[in-house]
Amino acid sequence: MPPRTTPTERQRRLGAELRKLRMKARLSGDDVAALIDADRSRVSHIEAGRVDVPRNGMYKLLRAYGCEDGPFFDALMAMAHDRGKGWWDEYGDVLARRALDLAELESRAESIRVHEPSAIPGMLQTADYARAVIASIDGDHPHLERWVQFRLDRQQVLNDLSGYHAVIHESALRIRVGTPAIMRKQLLRLVEVARLAHVTVQIFPFERGPYSPHGRSFSLFCGPTPQLDTLYREHPSSAEFIGDGDRVAEYDKLFEKLASLALAPIDPAAAPEAQGACDSLSLIQHLLYELR
Structure with missing residues (x-):
C-alpha cells in the first residue's frame, strides 16, 4: 500500500512520538529499518504518519527505544492500532x-x-x-x-x-x-x-x-x-x-x-x-x- 498523503492528526502525532523516542535512544533510521526488516524510507514514512506499523513491529520499536511498560507504552500501542474510524x-x-x-x-x-x-x-x-x-x-x-x-x-x-x-x-x-x-x-x-x-x-x-x-x-x-x-x-x-x-x-x-x-x-x-x-x-x- 502506498504512503498516505494526508495522515490524520493521530497518525502524525504517533509518528512524531516515535521519532522523539528514536532520537532519545540515539538510533539512526538505518538502525530502525534493520530492526523491522524495512528500508530507510519506510522509517521516514512511519515517523511522518504516512504508513502504519504492524503490531509486532510497534512492539519491537518501543522495546528498542527503551519505552517501559506503563500508561505511555499502552497508549502508543493503542494509537498505533486504532482504526481511526468514528461517527465523524x-x-x-x-x-x-x-x-x-x-x-x-x-x-x-x-x-x-x-x-x-x-x-x-x-x-x-x-x-x-x-x-x-x-x-x-x-x-x-x-x-x-x-x-x-x-x-x-x-x-x-x-x-x-x-x-x-x-x-x-x-x-x-x-x-x-x-x-x-x-x-x-x-x-x-x-x-x-x-x-x-x-x-x-x-x-x-x-x-x-x-x-x-x-x-x-x-x-x-x-x-x-x-x-x-x-x-x-x-x-x-x-x-x-x-x-x-x-x-x-x-x-x-x-x-x-x-x-x-x-x-x-x-x-x-x-x-x-x-x-x-x-x-x-x-x-x-x-x-x-x-x-x-
Whole structure:
C-alpha cells in the first residue's frame, strides 16, 4: 500500500512520538529499518504518519527505544492500532480534515479544558446559536445544516469525559449572536450543562482587566498519560495541534491563571441566597435580565 498523503492528526502525532523516542535512544533510521526488516524510507514514512506499523513491529520499536511498560507504552500501542474510524467519518465530504481530527481528538480525551474569549465553546452551544455563528461566516453554504449537526454530534463526548472545564470571557456572553431569544436560550444552556457533576463553567469578567492570554482561544486535551496531552489553538483560517510538552505545560499554567482570575464556577445546585455576590451564575442571571 502506498504512503498516505494526508495522515490524520493521530497518525502524525504517533509518528512524531516515535521519532522523539528514536532520537532519545540515539538510533539512526538505518538502525530502525534493520530492526523491522524495512528500508530507510519506510522509517521516514512511519515517523511522518504516512504508513502504519504492524503490531509486532510497534512492539519491537518501543522495546528498542527503551519505552517501559506503563500508561505511555499502552497508549502508543493503542494509537498505533486504532482504526481511526468514528461517527465523524460521515462528514468527510463537507468538512475540512482539521475538524474531523478535532472530533477524533475529543473522542480520545479523558478531560478537556477550554478558554474562549469571544464565543461560547462549541461543546456547549445550542443548535440555534451554532447555526447563527456558522451562518455569519458562510450563511449561503449548501451544507450549513450538516455543519450544525456535526457541532451538535461533537457534544456527545461530554457524557464520556471525566472532566470538562470552560473559562469563557464575558465578551462572549455579550456579543449578540442571532436574536435575543437565541442568546437567552444559549445562556440558559450554560447553566443547564453546569449541572453535570464533571462540568465546570467560569466567566472571566471585564472588571478583572486585561490578561494577555484571554485574547486567544485554546483547548487542552488530556488522556491517560501526560506525554500525549495536546494543545489545540484556532486561528481565523487555520488551526494547530501541538504535542510539545513544554508548550502544553505553558498553556496549562495559563489556563490555571485564567481560572484563578475568573469568577467562581456556576453552581446551579446552590440556593439563590447562597450564591456569592460576584460569581459566574450571578453574572449570567444579570445578562438574562438584560435580554428580557
